[in-house]
Amino acid sequence: MVPRIQLYLLVLFIQVLVIAAWTNPSDFSALQALKDEWQYTPPNWVGADPCGNSWEGITCINSRIVSITLASMGLSGQLPGDIENLSELQTLDLSYNEGLTGSLPNGIGNLAKLTSLILVGCGFSGQIPDSIGSLKQLYTLSLNSNKFIGPIPPSIGTLQKLHWLDLADNRLSGSIPVSNGSAPGLDMLVQTQHFHFGKNQLSGEIPSQLFSANMSLIHVLLDSNRLTGKIPATLSLVQTLETIRLDRNSLSGPVPQNLSKLTNVQEMFLSNNNLNGPLPDLTGMMSLYYLDMSNNTFDASDVPPWFSTLQSLTTLVMENTQLKGQVPAALFSLPQLQSVILRNNRLNGTLSIGSSYGTELQLVDLQNNSIQFFTDKAGGYGIPIILVDNPFCQGSTVTYCILPRQVNSSYSTPSNCLPPQCRSDQVSSPNCQCAYPYTGTLFFRAPSFSDLGNSSNFVSLQQSLMFTFHSNQLSVDSVSLSDPSKNLDDYLTISLQVFPSGLDHFNRTGISAIGLVLSNQTFKPPPSFGPFFYIGNSYQYFSGIPSSSGSSSSTGIIIGAAVGGSVLLLLLLGAGGYAFRQKRRAETAAKQIDPFALWDPNKNSGGVPQLKGARNFSFEEVKKYSNNFSETNDIGSGGYGKVYRGTLPTGQLVAIKRAQQGSMQGGLEFKTEIELLSRVHHKNVVGLVGFCFDQGEEMLVYEYIPNGTLKDSLSGKSGIRLDWMRRLRIALGAARGIQYLHILADPPIIHRDIKSNNVLLDERLNAKVADFGLSKPMGSPDRTHVTTQVKGTMGYMDPEYYMTNQLTEKSDVYSFGVLLLELITARAPIEKGKYIVREVKQAMDMTKDLYNLHQVIDPVIVSSAAPRSLEKFVDLALRCVEEQGVNRPTMSDVVKEIESIMELAGLNPNAESASTSESYEGARKGYEHPYSDESLFVYSGAYPHSKVEPK
Template sequence: MNVSNWFCCYQGKESKTLFSSGQKIKRFEPNQYYFNALRDNPMSSSINKQLLNLNLSGNLAPEIGNLSHLQILDFMWNKINGTIPKEIGNIKTLKLLLLNGNELTGDLPEELGHLPVLDRIQIDENHITGSIPLSFANLNSTRHFQLDNNNFSGNSIPESYGNMPKLLKLSLRNCNLQGPIPDFSRISHLTYLDLSFNQLNESIPTNKLSDNITTMLEGNPVCLNNNSLVQFCGPEGDNNKNGGSIVVCPSQGCPPPYEYNVDCFCAAPLVVHYRLKSPGFSDFHAYVREFESFLTNGLTIHTNQLFIEHFAWEEGRLRMNLKVFPEYIGNGSFHMFSTSEVSRIGDLFRQWDIPDNELFGPYELLDFILLDLYRDVIIPSSSSGISKGALVGIILGAIVCAVTLSAIVSILILRVRLRDYRALSRRRNESRIMIKVDGVRSFDYKEMALATNNFSESAQIGEGGYGKVYKGHLPDGTVVAIKRAQDGSLQGEREFLTEIELLSRLHHRNLVSLIGYCDEEGEQMLVYEYMPNGTLRDHLSAYSKEPLSFSLRLKIALGSAKGLLYLHTEANPPIFHRDVKASNILLDSRYTAKVADFGLSRLAPVPDTEGNVPGHVSTVVKGTPGYLDPEYFLTRNLTDKSDVYSLGVVLLELLTGRPPIFHGENIIRQVNMAYNSGGISLVVDKRIESYPTECAEKFLALALKCCKDTPDERPKMSEVARELEYICSMLPESDTKGHDYVITSDSSGTIFSSEPSSSVIKTPFISGDVSGSDLVSGSIPTIKPR
């Protein structure tokens, strides 16, 4: 198998020798990671090496410089030691060099200053010594330059660093630097300069420090007894015990509801309650500035418009209160956002249009609060040739006449409507009694409010297109998830109850169970069983604290397939899900997969009067980019194979740990390229400690077959479930312990079941036409869908 196109990372328990172009590459000792730069090939032009926060150790081999088409080299937050190979300077296509948070030592190679397209260099949080290279001033494409918390040899910042044309951020915090500060006023785009906690002691002309640059000089000798630099030498957010940034502004304050923003002018902020669901760090202080840069870039605002008022950790999630301020426009005492800007920023938060970041992970919007100032409608004044007194008289007279007439008409209308409303209420009450749904509970509004502490923010666990989701506690101790419909999702009463009746008939261990509903006081809520282990997407994040094992990933894949198979074949009427994705697969306390969110589901076609069943349903395209069946997207013809395609993408996520679209690259194309180039070891998530190669190969083959462009080339959901059972049956018995796995046998062959041994159903489920399937060689085990 050809492995010459890829940059590889291996973890071994024995010493190994790796080869490249026929030559031996550096060999590492047991329990270290091996970094192997293999022969250059045009295929590598699309390769991004991102192996961050994986506890990697060992040295970087010089042969890494052979990858002349590499664009991203990301080994952040590992335990890599030794020096940085000067050969990295040979990778002229490199755009991101991210080596922060390791144990690197020695000098920075001068050769790194000869990378023509390098956009970001981060080598902070290491043990680098020596001098800051003069050659770095030649990085004409670099926008982010960060070397914080290293121990350079007391040299000064080169004056030529003031000529880097595209620099946006320069951070040399706590680097043992001395001497003067260069003139950075020539860099027109520079917005952030952090030189704090060094030994800078020479006089700094204030004209070299532009007001448009956020400048931090705290902790330098130059700040002592220098009143002209007080605005740059003040305390920062790290000193705030509550977690928010500290701002020192004039004492007179701003009139409510205005308040000082980061730059101490009076403005009316937007208040945002925001939560990171799976951040890749445990100490936010070290990442405050990077988060501010990430979020403000996503909102297309300046960093000085964002203020982190407070943050706190909640069971591995980071909750924060943010204030977003309008931009200073240089006139007037008070500043507000325009109506269009309020809408734009709100939509970015509500519609999840801020791209995910591998370091900060997925987020959820808890609340977006508008001050009354933004809700008020201000009517502009007008003028004419009529005197002010006459104009006032005319307006008052018109108002009195209009109010009198309106009052008479309103009383008449109200009497008629009150009579009709009483009659309608009687009919509605009668209707509620008649349409009582069996199998689910009908809750009143007071019960829902009590369960969620009156829908408090602390009870909110998510928000989607349907509305907000709350964690609730019923009086009997049952923990539930309550989906509360927002205004745009409300249905008519009969339509809502019809959907409840349909959902109440769906019972399967791999579907999230509906417990009840509430249709009262203008509210519509669905009450589901609570899934304590969250979504599959959360566990596949690079920052999940406990990566899923290979056997557990197979269990989740099989459970998901069985849940969808039930919807396709046993639900009455059958249902196509239409939005299968990792975030719609929930995990209970035993990591049993449960398919969720049928809000976008569509009933499958039913037989016509002559018994013919159409092959598809025509529908408006709904779903999530990266998971959408291309045939469905183009033709709007929804079939069971559309769900098969989406499940195939989920299977690839389970195997690789990557989302369907990552840095603009499609997971299906990337997996195909990797597998064709170097085999299964280049595809499987590096956080999986061990796995049977044959099982992984078959799992990958199944996933790719599900993702074929043409529906006819994809297997049926029944075939997918059978193949997954077959793959699971191949697992060593030791791999299935601890996950409620049971291996049983019947006349059809070996069966893998995710059921506890006490509840294995012996009656085989016989599906439709599965003859001729090439998914499994040999006998095909029967499916146990429940």
């Protein structure tokens, strides 16, 4: 009787589940595949009915899934091919999930009803599949800020409903595709309003066929690519254009005169190209707010009269354009003019601002010209007028002849009341409510203003954001804007905080809704801000895990089923306990042989050592990725073994360090090293992608750093030219990386081998500290030193450590001080028997210009470095190489000092690095191997005790 009751309850329970589960089976299967592939999915993704149970981020209509919006959820994993089975899907927004990686599946082209594909700020790589061209309903395609490579698919040209096309900030290469009869191209996108292709590696000419009179384009953004040839005259046919960015390419030839026909253009950036010929006459562009044609080789000409006719102009930037003659006073009377930057030209005569200059004027920068006289007014002008390096300033100490300190806007949304005392992890909103805000950064690619001190601009932006959030019924109490600044791409960046209403935190639905408003361009900023994109941070403060029963069954049925199930459970407990004990014994035996046997990086079991972002590769996988460890993939060798360049299936390039027999560690030691490296995550530290402990092999897989070592660039081997600005940024990046190891790594790490060979430069010449083969964890934060055998590189080694065997964080500081001297001199630490520290100290004379170091300092930087910044840099380096560690600064002090030096040199230490390394490169001369012989290798032997003389 009992079995029959149990069977009845079980059948009844299953029937209830079937009735409740009304989500389309195919859709559920596809969504289940996503759930299985991804980590950190919403906690209410349980049960068999996503539609009926309202899975967070999932929207359904009539049992079919039509929308997946999961912005800023902290998801990680890849996008499985099963996504193609969501045949009714209209919106897919996975933005701001950096952990989403790998290639887009080709089957994504089967989502025939998709109107919005938005993957902004993820980690996707590989080529954009050509099947994208099958999405005929697509209106918004935003794939910007990922790692996509390869060409722009020509098939995109068939998307006749496409309105928004953003492929910027990837690694796309090749030419811009246009149609040629049988093949489609982007010239066919006559309804598209946005071409955003900036910050890629596109090459070749801009096709004249790309533009036509029947197009609807308002934004053409092609900045920071490798485009060559002339600006096509056909650009003038697109009368709807409002923003043009062609800067930071290698365009040549004259600027087409017919661009003056573009009477709706508000911002035009043509700077940092090879444009030549006469300056174009832009008299007709009466809507022009922002004009930058700097750093081109135009024919020498007097300041053209049309400058003074552009009544809408806020910003005129014509640095290094061979302008000559006298600046007309009429220019400064333009009513909206904010900034005039005409430095590094041939301007001469008398400068007169006049008494009727515009009330908006904030900056006049005319440094490094030939201006002989300046008509000042009583009491001065009250705005920065910079005349440094003009004849007028010879022997003069007036304010106009001193470089002002660069100061970023300190704007922050003010509070409407007295801010309360909040918990340390909360923030007070503008309405004085303690909460956990959703944060991120707004990037405006072409603002029409340059005055960041005018708070009215940001007030209007704040009001516009709130209007949009409330119009979309989002539970937002207030927003806060702060830290507006211009980065090296001339983008305006603003930090954004969005505060919840009613509670002190958002739930997942609220975050994904806010993310969608910003990612799919529902939010329209005030016109003066121009085109934008948003990069959101993962949100960590969700309200909790919603309960989900998975069915509508009654309490009685559930209890009955539970009672029946308990009977079966009791029968299985004995056998289960025995099986568990046997499994534990087998696992213990396996662990003794292979320390990685129970190491599953995809599970968060408490006692198992955890990888943080690193992957366990099989030997066969690594062999395949390195082309069978072929000689053509060999990029270096050293005492540890060899390094090979490899390519993962996602398209990501990696450096594979393969240990040779004799240098391999034991399994447990190797595992310990992997655990240490997997905890290290910082933008200025080379990242560990994974490892291989298989078939008797030990291999480490690092991210591939394309521009090689700092040593190669300082020696000229790489062909990259490092000016003073770049060297300061490299010094700051390396210092921040070491500071992270000393303070924020868990446990703190002493690198023990800081040198120019172990500082790598990425595609934007950002410094990354590499090679942890000799690194030592400090263990307890209270420890002051580690007693260990002396290891390191002669010339960089701390003499105190060398003599006492006591390794401290100050040992890294000493090595870094040697690195700073190497940056200044471009000399190896020990060269022809001379030690760089001793050479600098002996040549030093602080009473003389540049401390009497003219014969030691690299000539490449002498002309570009502000003398005082160079002297302070030398001071810092010598403090770092003090013989006694107690007299050296900490790395935190070093970071602050370099930031101060950068500000003294007129640089923003928090600005982004250069968009690419192209402007710093000479002829590469076949340079293929970015890792030198020593880079990324462990030198496991101690150096002989021959005393290092640092004095």
